Amino acid sequence: MTETPPTTYKAKDFSSDQEVKWCPGCGDYSILSQMQKVLPELGIARENIVFVSGIGCSSRFPYYMNTYGMHSIHGRAPAVATGLKMANPDLSIWVITGDGDGLSIGGNHLAHLLRRNVDVNVLLFNNEIYGLTKGQYSPTSEQGKYTKSSPLGSLDHPFNPLSFALGSDASFVARTLDRDPTHLREVLQAAEQHRGTSFVEVYQNCNVFNDGAFQIFTDKKQKAAHTLSLLPGEPLVFDEGRKGLKINGLKPEIVDLAEGNSLNDLWIHDPEDPTKAYLLSRLFGEDEPRALGLIYQEERFTYEQAAQNQLEKAREVIGPPDLDSLLRGKHSWTVS
Amino acid sequence: MTETPPTTYKAKDFSSDQEVKWCPGCGDYSILSQMQKVLPELGIARENIVFVSGIGCSSRFPYYMNTYGMHSIHGRAPAVATGLKMANPDLSIWVITGDGDGLSIGGNHLAHLLRRNVDVNVLLFNNEIYGLTKGQYSPTSEQGKYTKSSPLGSLDHPFNPLSFALGSDASFVARTLDRDPTHLREVLQAAEQHRGTSFVEVYQNCNVFNDGAFQIFTDKKQKAAHTLSLLPGEPLVFDEGRKGLKINGLKPEIVDLAEGNSLNDLWIHDPEDPTKAYLLSRLFGEDEPRALGLIYQEERFTYEQAAQNQLEKAREVIGPPDLDSLLRGKHSWTVS
Amino acid sequence: MSDQIQTLPKVTIHFAGDSGDGIQLAGSQFTNTTALAGNDLSTFPDFPAEIRAPMGTVAGVSGFQINFGSEAIETPGGRPDVLVAMNAAAYRKNIGSLKSGGVVVLDTAGFDKRNLKLAGYGPEESPLAQKPDHLQFYEIDVTKLNREALSDLDLGRKERDRSRNLFVLGFLYFLYHRPLQPTLDFLRDKFESQPVVWEANKRSLRAGHHYGDTIEALTRYRIEKAELPPGEYRNVTGNVALSLGLLAASVRSGRSLFYAGYPITPASDILHELSRHKNYGAQTFQAEDEIAAITAAIGASFGGQLAVTATSGPGMALKTEGLGLALMLELPLVVVNVQRGGPSTGLPTKTEQSDLQQALYGRNGESPLPVLAASSPADCFQTAFEAARIALEHMTPVILLSDGYLANGSEPWRFPSTEQLNPIQPPLAANAPHDKTPYRPYQRDERLVREWALPGQAGLEHRVGGLEKEVETGHVSYHPENHETMVRLRAQKVQKVAHDYPATQLVQGSKDDKLLIVGWGHTLGAIKVAVRRMREKGHPVAQLHLKHIWPPAQDLPALLQSFPQILVPELNDGQLIHLLRDRFLVAAQGLNKIQGRPFLADEIEDEALKMLSND
Amino acid sequence: MSDQIQTLPKVTIHFAGDSGDGIQLAGSQFTNTTALAGNDLSTFPDFPAEIRAPMGTVAGVSGFQINFGSEAIETPGGRPDVLVAMNAAAYRKNIGSLKSGGVVVLDTAGFDKRNLKLAGYGPEESPLAQKPDHLQFYEIDVTKLNREALSDLDLGRKERDRSRNLFVLGFLYFLYHRPLQPTLDFLRDKFESQPVVWEANKRSLRAGHHYGDTIEALTRYRIEKAELPPGEYRNVTGNVALSLGLLAASVRSGRSLFYAGYPITPASDILHELSRHKNYGAQTFQAEDEIAAITAAIGASFGGQLAVTATSGPGMALKTEGLGLALMLELPLVVVNVQRGGPSTGLPTKTEQSDLQQALYGRNGESPLPVLAASSPADCFQTAFEAARIALEHMTPVILLSDGYLANGSEPWRFPSTEQLNPIQPPLAANAPHDKTPYRPYQRDERLVREWALPGQAGLEHRVGGLEKEVETGHVSYHPENHETMVRLRAQKVQKVAHDYPATQLVQGSKDDKLLIVGWGHTLGAIKVAVRRMREKGHPVAQLHLKHIWPPAQDLPALLQSFPQILVPELNDGQLIHLLRDRFLVAAQGLNKIQGRPFLADEIEDEALKMLSND
Numbered sequence A, B: 001m002t003e004t005p006p007t008t009y010k011a012k013d014f015s016s017d018q019e020v021k022w023c024p025g026c027g028d029y030s031i032l033s034q035m036q037k038v039l040p041e042l043g044i045a046r047e048n049i050v051f052v053s054g055i056g057c058s059s060r061f062p063y064y065m066n067t068y069g070m071h072s073i074h075g076r077a078p079a080v081a082t083g084l085k086m087a088n089p090d091l092s093i094w095v096i097t098g099d100g101d102g103l104s105i106g107g108n109h110l111a112h113l114l115r116r117n118v119d120v121n122v123l124l125f126n127n128e129i130y131g132l133t134k135g136q137y138s139p140t141s142e143q144g145k146y147t148k149s150s151p152l153g154s155l156d157h158p159f160n161p162l163s164f165a166l167g168s169d170a171s172f173v174a175r176t177l178d179r180d181p182t183h184l185r186e187v188l189q190a191a192e193q194h195r196g197t198s199f200v201e202v203y204q205n206c207n208v209f210n211d212g213a214f215q216i217f218t219d220k221k222q223k224a225a226h227t228l229s230l231l232p233g234e235p236l237v238f239d240e241g242r243k244g245l246k247i248n249g250l251k252p253e254i255v256d257l258a259e260g261n262s263l264n265d266l267w268i269h270d271p272e273d274p275t276k277a278y279l280l281s282r283l284f285g286e287d288e289p290r291a292l293g294l295i296y297q298e299e300r301f302t303y304e305q306a307a308q309n310q311l312e313k314a315r316e317v318i319g320p321p322d323l324d325s326l327l328r329g330k331h332s333w334t335v336s
Numbered sequence C, D: 001m002s003d004q005i006q007t008l009p010k011v012t013i014h015f016a017g018d019s020g021d022g023i024q025l026a027g028s029q030f031t032n033t034t035a036l037a038g039n040d041l042s043t044f045p046d047f048p049a050e051i052r053a054p055m056g057t058v059a060g061v062s063g064f065q066i067n068f069g070s071e072a073i074e075t076p077g078g079r080p081d082v083l084v085a086m087n088a089a090a091y092r093k094n095i096g097s098l099k100s101g102g103v104v105v106l107d108t109a110g111f112d113k114r115n116l117k118l119a120g121y122g123p124e125e126s127p128l129a130q131k132p133d134h135l136q137f138y139e140i141d142v143t144k145l146n147r148e149a150l151s152d153l154d155l156g157r158k159e160r161d162r163s164r165n166l167f168v169l170g171f172l173y174f175l176y177h178r179p180l181q182p183t184l185d186f187l188r189d190k191f192e193s194q195p196v197v198w199e200a201n202k203r204s205l206r207a208g209h210h211y212g213d214t215i216e217a218l219t220r221y222r223i224e225k226a227e228l229p230p231g232e233y234r235n236v237t238g239n240v241a242l243s244l245g246l247l248a249a250s251v252r253s254g255r256s257l258f259y260a261g262y263p264i265t266p267a268s269d270i271l272h273e274l275s276r277h278k279n280y281g282a283q284t285f286q287a288e289d290e291i292a293a294i295t296a297a298i299g300a301s302f303g304g305q306l307a308v309t310a311t312s313g314p315g316m317a318l319k320t321e322g323l324g325l326a327l328m329l330e331l332p333l334v335v336v337n338v339q340r341g342g343p344s345t346g347l348p349t350k351t352e353q354s355d356l357q358q359a360l361y362g363r364n365g366e367s368p369l370p371v372l373a374a375s376s377p378a379d380c381f382q383t384a385f386e387a388a389r390i391a392l393e394h395m396t397p398v399i400l401l402s403d404g405y406l407a408n409g410s411e412p413w414r415f416p417s418t419e420q421l422n423p424i425q426p427p428l429a430a431n432a433p434h435d436k437t438p439y440r441p442y443q444r445d446e447r448l449v450r451e452w453a454l455p456g457q458a459g460l461e462h463r464v465g466g467l468e469k470e471v472e473t474g475h476v477s478y479h480p481e482n483h484e485t486m487v488r489l490r491a492q493k494v495q496k497v498a499h500d501y502p503a504t505q506l507v508q509g510s511k512d513d514k515l516l517i518v519g520w521g522h523t524l525g526a527i528k529v530a531v532r533r534m535r536e537k538g539h540p541v542a543q544l545h546l547k548h549i550w551p552p553a554q555d556l557p558a559l560l561q562s563f564p565q566i567l568v569p570e571l572n573d574g575q576l577i578h579l580l581r582d583r584f585l586v587a588a589q590g591l592n593k594i595q596g597r598p599f600l601a602d603e604i605e606d607e608a609l610k611m612l613s614n615d
């Protein structure tokens, strides 16, 4: 690996020479631009950054980043990233996937990546639709959705991506959205800083096939009442301080702070508490605020580190490589 | 479908003419024999029962059952079962899978089956090893395991199958083991009675490649201290009444009942409480008792039922089938 | 020019504009009206690869070509006679391929500075000032005229401009003597609930028509009715025809349809189409991936349904393990591959014939299965019906090859009535008497076909699986000779499918000709045109087109070997040709085009003439 | 019979017994000792499909065959000269194939009522009472004698019986004049920490040897050293040789090995073997499935490692989508297919050559890639090294075909020294100066090979993907002519791999012979024996064996076309033959065996003689 002189990048240094070809108004643009803004702040040499994606509108992302990149095949980016990270643990690897790519065809690789805890960052652009194939329901679409492939309404109960990630023993789980650039950048930064697989669900508007899917979480007027911004150590309040969440037994309960409920009784956000994280992931109903931010974080050994350690251990235990003696094996004989 | 005169079956009516070819002492034998004992009690006509499996030692199961059966391909039994159940919702379908078949190659189909809630019963024979391929670590093997493919110890953090199922929105989650026939039969019965996908993890001893993996849960002397038998509405006690579990805030705590702790303070098992179910699934450490029995159950519409309803709705909305007018379409013309 | 009327045997029009310009709608309305007017026709849409590529750019141009006439129309046409260009990018992309003497209809508003720049013209370039003089131009300020026509409607500018396509369509209807009524009916159905939009669309259409009427010195064209065989017709795309073929096979076999698919271009429309016909008891299952789709279909087939899955390119790669299982189980299954440009993700929106060898050989182990190819959009119906018949009657997975060109192209289809479709008779097992002898699921009839015993049938309980099975009983068997017997039985069973074929017919020409052109798939039309032209000029060229690629017809070797020269044009690097050379040891030559777009008849003619003269 | 010594040129011994009887251990010890004694040899184990099939049954019989001699040994032998049968089932399964005049060594304790019944003999049948009289029998109550030898050891009966195999081995060592020392050394290494077990094993071995010494009237055999080319030798199985070949290629290319695999019979041992050599910086990744394995390997290849994945049967089906991606990316990758009986799950523990066409054609789109086949266990080393060389130097995925027979079979291997292995030179990109011109990852050298620029190299940032790419820049391109150019470039790049081949050599015979037998894969040995025999009898038969199957050698067409007759024996229903017929229009004939077991030289000889006489 080349030692690069410390560079200060600007956002545009991360912009490739390829024309961006998403539909005008697509939420992907905002994510791209926040990514290009965040990277200079992270201080990673450009040549050490790799974007790996599957297939989907979202998966075109690598083409637009002036870094190394691979637009692989549908659903397999987590596996590609695993191999790449094992090959070169110094790289900063970003997996870009969609709700179809990551949870439909690629759900298994994603789950295995999470349990193994390979130190890569996964951004799942969830637009609750298959964009690139022009609008079929996805595994995150609500049941009963009318789409091209479900003219009488879809039958499938959707995945809850955060619960799925937690159930797969993810060590970092967060949620953010395309329309809140500051929040998005903060989450991206936290994801990169976490050692282990960072799973970030990004709500992304597909204005062509599923416009407004997340409107209540982004619309100026509605978002306060429908989103819950998580801050470690802080009580869970929303609706501009009017409401809060407390834990009643094992169940979350929305309380009206105006009605004399005290901040002190509220649930304090602790991203290291797995049960709280699980409860936060289950805030998924229409009358519950949707949690945004860091849901869960845990320190755990990373896969590629364990693999590197094993290579070292092997050199200690077995000895240095010696091809001639390896080929000779234990029982050789000479014919003369 | 044929109307079968109500028959009373005996266990041996469910035994096929094929010689059972598991290793002597394999835990699979016990599961097979309990299955053959349970089926007569369920009162389902033999011709309406289908066993569908993937590949693995466990997946040989269908050959030994005198019912319909399919030994399909590795990891895909959940998808096969989905198609079969949609084709014929009257069938009682049992998916037999292993920790490799169901959680390694087949994890995604399993997760999608669970979220869709197709009314089939999944038995995952977890022996924490790949049996058929002669002893590599599996996604449920403990980290650091020495096997043929991990002579220096495995690197993978294992899945927690119950958490994985809950994270995939399973509507029925239970755990049992090969060495407790009564418990096994009860769980099988409950699984069949549940409408929706029943996910049952069965601890199964592979005495050739992973002998004793579950010994502390089956051994007469050790099992009391290490297992927690779940009974709905009952407090969580174990170690022959000496110990219990209570919930301290959001954390489970083991208490010594001898030391004056009261049964009344204990956690009462409620399989309909998703948070409790999640906590039960996380009792996974060495110093925690392993929960056995029904962990979680939820009533939810089944996929094949929704599909059937849609067929009916379509007949109402679109009208009865009429091939000639379908072929003619809306804009036809005549050339004479 | 005077207001004259010219009668033409056929015309090719290419509509082009931005993805948002309503090109596909204009094209399909023109098609529908033309079909009702009694012409033969063929169409082909050409979408950009991106959902919405940047507006105004060449990458964002959406195209639709129609070839129609009073004579038999075999392809959507090569070089167009008429280009409709809604903007500079559409012009730039297509002007080079227009026929000499052709007509260009364009919206001058689409040639302003911004559009010229987006289309990639330099600041000095002015395409309209440097028009090729062998072409005839209608430069119309469509945007302005259309806005004026709608000026008193309560609509924003953007909304007004949306019906520009109908203005142009109206103008073309005038030029080609087409009635407005079919499109007016369509607009009513579509916009009845939005009266202002409806009104705007109607007005635009009429305004365009009227515009033709008012400008002077205009040549109009007449295209007489085609002499099609009598019968009832409709227009149909390949993907719709294929879906209808499956539904028809379901009705005629009495087996409910189970379709499992995972969206992928250009196969997705089959899923979309079938999901609209659940009143036929047809279930559509949008699976989590292609592997789940094919294995769910296998489950449904085990359960007794007509199981089908369709995909393309990378999806086909994923289905190969499942195909092997279906083949081993000997269960009916139709796998449709709507081919697109490969390898890997390749060129998803382009057409290609490059998956034939994968269909024939792309599985582990000895795993022959029937492979069929559709040759025109309407032929997708018959081929799908035939694929389902073979699958159901011969208890085997079948691969049906279509492609992007067939999938989205359209042509008039003389659809059959239900009775004209032969009933399909799957070998369903009779219910067994309740004796104790275990059922033998792999007993075979004289065609080597096993029975289909369905879960729910008492006394027929049995187990199937992917391990080699014992002859007749189906028990697992590792016995060496049994394996060889089973491999051969499965292969012979597939060979016997050829017993059902009618005698092989040349499409054109006879055994006495010197050169045989052998094709498969959508090249039928282009080859037909080329061969017809050559034959008219007296060249001894014959045409053969294969629908059944595997197993080959029994009379094929003799037929092929009787020709001194064989040419095999394919939209790939040579695939069928290798089958023919290998199996029949004929020194066939290939003509290969790998550009994601169909052959022009000229290309085939040129090559054939070269071969004849080399001789 | 007197105590005489007979010198034999070669002997085939088949060890057979229950899965738990230690047959594989006895076989591999005999092999090791025989190798050290300087004979040429070849071995082949034959496992039951089940982990532990029911004890005492025919399905549960485990076999190990060794063919060794003072002359060149090409195969593990056809019909054995000697059968070691530890029980009735082992006897029943193998007695029929013994050579006339052969020797049977059996443990009479394994022929009691229970064992006879388990072996499927009827209550009236008594195989030992009805012994074929053309055979010579040593009926030894091994169980009893062995128990006696260990009577004073502190061991249970079961544990004592465990070393029965060593008793028999000792007896065979006596018969064939083999030294005990190598096995005694082995026992020390293995059991040093369990002194009683170690003692028991030593005693059993010696007791067996002693038994030979004490019984009278015994023919002993002497097999002289083979005249092997001078050098250092070891015994090696195909899977181990293949693993070593990969490690050697890693060392000689300076690229760390990244091996990703998902367990599957008979490929798993490659994963097991490589995971023992992490001191070479070789990483092994046990993936969640075959798709993850190949795509992780692609990731590692992108990262600059020598990436390899191996699988079999159904696993190969799953890798085809990834193969297409690697091919499109033009990244080095070695994909090993250890073929087994198919289709579908098929016959997992049996050998077959039925995935060749899948290797050649089993991908969507035009996707040619180099295909190599190993021809003997030791040859797996060179073939793996060569596959890695081609992948790395030509920036392409390569398929290496092995099979179950090669994987588990063994033979002496004259291993090379490091310097004898040519360095491998991947086209690594030089670090770029920091100017602003974007890097062009798809620029090519004269062999049409692109550079390998690795993440971490500043200034070479670039993006790759599965969509068609523009020539040189690698940008996504939907341009028609560009696609054709790229398809042809990728094909030509692969063709140019053939420039590296040495001139094609016949294994035996010359161009003047009348019949050429063309083989590939493990059939090398059987064909060699058959051709040698025929040539000795004066028949004009030549032998050609292909290691590089795709692209074919440039001198191959001329060579093939010079023979009036061509025979292609394959363990499948005909696969290579179709390539030869297709590409070279030669009327080759096939000889096909699909029984999950290798050819006997006789079978090939018979067919060849038939062809010669038909002529």
Ligand SMILES: Cc1ncc(C[n+]2csc(CCOP(=O)(O)OP(=O)(O)O)c2C)c(N)n1
Pocket (backbone or CB within 6 Å): A055, A056, A057, A058, A059, A074, A097, A098, A099, A100, A101, A102, A125, A127, A129, A130, A131, A132, A133, A138, C262, C263, C264, C265, C290, C314, C315, C318, C345
């Ligand atoms: C193996 C395979 N199957 C199917 C496809 C077609 N396909 C491309 S993207 C996609 C889904 C896209 O949905 P998502 O991942 O949500 O991405 P989005 O376009 O919404 O960003 C599908 C089904 C493919 N390219 N490859």
Ligand SMILES: Cc1ncc(C[n+]2csc(CCOP(=O)(O)OP(=O)(O)O)c2C)c(N)n1
Pocket (backbone or CB within 6 Å): B055, B056, B057, B058, B059, B074, B097, B098, B099, B100, B101, B102, B125, B127, B129, B130, B131, B132, B133, B138, D262, D263, D264, D265, D290, D314, D315, D318, D345
């Ligand atoms: C596609 C494919 N990959 C790999 C295999 C090999 N294989 C057979 S079973 C198995 C794993 C078995 O483990 P598990 O599911 O835990 O079943 P067990 O044998 O332990 O009951 C593997 C890897 C296969 N048959 N097919």
Ligand code: SF4
Pocket (backbone or CB within 6 Å): A021, A022, A023, A025, A026, A027, A028, A057, A058, A127, A131, A132, A205, A206, A207, A208, A209, C051, C052
């Ligand atoms: S289809 Fe949707 S997700 Fe895709 S680019 Fe367009 S707006 Fe974005």
Ligand code: SF4
Pocket (backbone or CB within 6 Å): B021, B022, B023, B025, B026, B027, B028, B057, B058, B127, B131, B132, B205, B206, B207, B208, B209, D051, D052
């Ligand atoms: S290998 Fe293990 S799981 Fe398989 S049959 Fe034997 S004991 Fe059972």
Ligand SMILES: [Mg+2]
Pocket (backbone or CB within 6 Å): A056, A098, A099, A100, A125, A126, A127, A128, A129, A130, A131, A138
């Ligand atoms: Mg999406």
Ligand SMILES: [Mg+2]
Pocket (backbone or CB within 6 Å): B056, B098, B099, B100, B125, B126, B127, B128, B129, B130, B131, B138
């Ligand atoms: Mg297992």
